[in-house]
Amino acid sequence: MTRPSLQIAQRRPTRQIRIGSVLVGGGAPISVQSMTTTKTRDVEGTLSQIWALAAAGADIVRCTCNDSDAAAGLAGIVPRSPVPIVADVHYHYEMALAALEAGVQGLRLNPGNLRKPQEIKLVATEAKARGVPIRIGVNAGSLHPDIERRYGGATPEALVASARQELEYFAEVDFYDVKISVKASSVPLMVEAYRLAADTFDYPLHLGVTEAGPPPDGLLKGTAGIAALLAEGIGDTIRYSLTADPVEEARAGRRLLEVMGLRERKGIDLVACPSCGRSEIDVIKVAKAAEEALAERNLSLQVAVMGCVVNGPGEAREADIGIAAGRHRGHLFIKGKIVRVVSEDAMVDALVEEAEKLAAEGVEARLAAADPGAEEEADADGKEPFVSSAVGPNGVAVQLGGAKRTQATHLEQS
Ligand code: SF4
Secondary structure: OOOOOOOOOOOOOOOOEEEOOEEEOOOOOOEEEEEOOOOOOOHHHHHHHHHHHHHHOOOEEEEEOOOHHHHHHHHHHHHHOOOOEEEEEOOOHHHHHHHHHHOOOEEEEOOOOOOOHHHHHHHHHHHHHHOOOEEEEEEHHHOOHHHHHHHOOOOHHHHHHHHHHHHHHHHHOOOOOEEEEEEEOOHHHHHHHHHHHHHHOOOOEEEOEOOOEOOOHHHHHHHHHHHHHHOOOOOOEEEOOEOOOHHHHHHHHHHHHHHOOOOOOOOOEEEEOOOOOOOOOOHHHHHHHHHHHHHHOOOOOEEEEEOOOOOHHHHOOOOOEEEEEEOOEEEEEEOOEEEEEEEHHHHHHHHHHHHHHHHHHOHHHHHHOOOOOHHHHHHHHHHOOEEEEEEOOOOOEEEEEEOOOOHHHHHHHO
């Protein structure tokens, strides 16, 4: 379903590079990366993880190339991979050369531990001959010792200086097919380093908070750093570094771009109220059941689950479809318009059934097929006077009652 979209920021103009079939920078869609955790020599195991990463949203996958067995594995992996493969190289320039021989579509070099200018230039020359780009992957945890000394530590300036020095070696062999990362595990340091890199270079930037740890903290750290920069228009490709199944990294990267309006949504976007004392259903349970049922069906819809009818349909008006609970019934709505009222136990099934029809037939057709009495029935649920009793100070039961909760009250609670 299409809807008008706001642009979160003007993207920073950069040069463009190509990693296999994926363009990076120069206005190309921001791509999602992840890295395999298998031994690269294990061709079948690594390929199976690569396919899972691609299915979860990875556009590019990185594999370590740490020995000759890994390089041999890459030769078997690259031709069968659904996405371009980048070889991750530390310490040994020979591994970069072997990965190029294996046919990888990209290299990542760490200037902190692959330091000899002659070796760096040789790798760049060979990459240039094959049209393979290189990421200058600076990392605050493995900064070039000379640079760390010069700057008194891993400062933003030190990270950027390391990238600049590598670029100078590359320029000596006329190599400019480059993207840059200046990662750190500290979010403020990473954000400042990338801001400085964006001011200094016109190469595409690969964003990431390195060694972010396990979810949920790792996700929060990654999101804090990556989203802050994306909202400033900085960043051309991203990777979450989680201590978790890398599928979670790919999924998080993809979802971050979707929720920021930087990539088209592929699956379900669930809008659900936080629920409160007014809720008439277990919102968490219903939302989860609806999300799972719709995700299984691969429907690309924004779906709302609201715990009561007070503001539910109105607040979720932008959702393609939703359900709000009212007096133990479900008010099913499309684009904020009530189309059916169903019993509480049929809510999720009705939502899924209507979502399938909506995806197949479109909004107009489903609104035309709405139950003609639904609005009135739902209105009656909403208008049911709130009546309760309490015991007054003189011991006599008193009636409390009257109006529905106001939107202002509701918003305070939300
Ligand atoms: S008042 Fe708002 S938060 Fe509370 S149940 Fe209703 S829709 Fe959910």
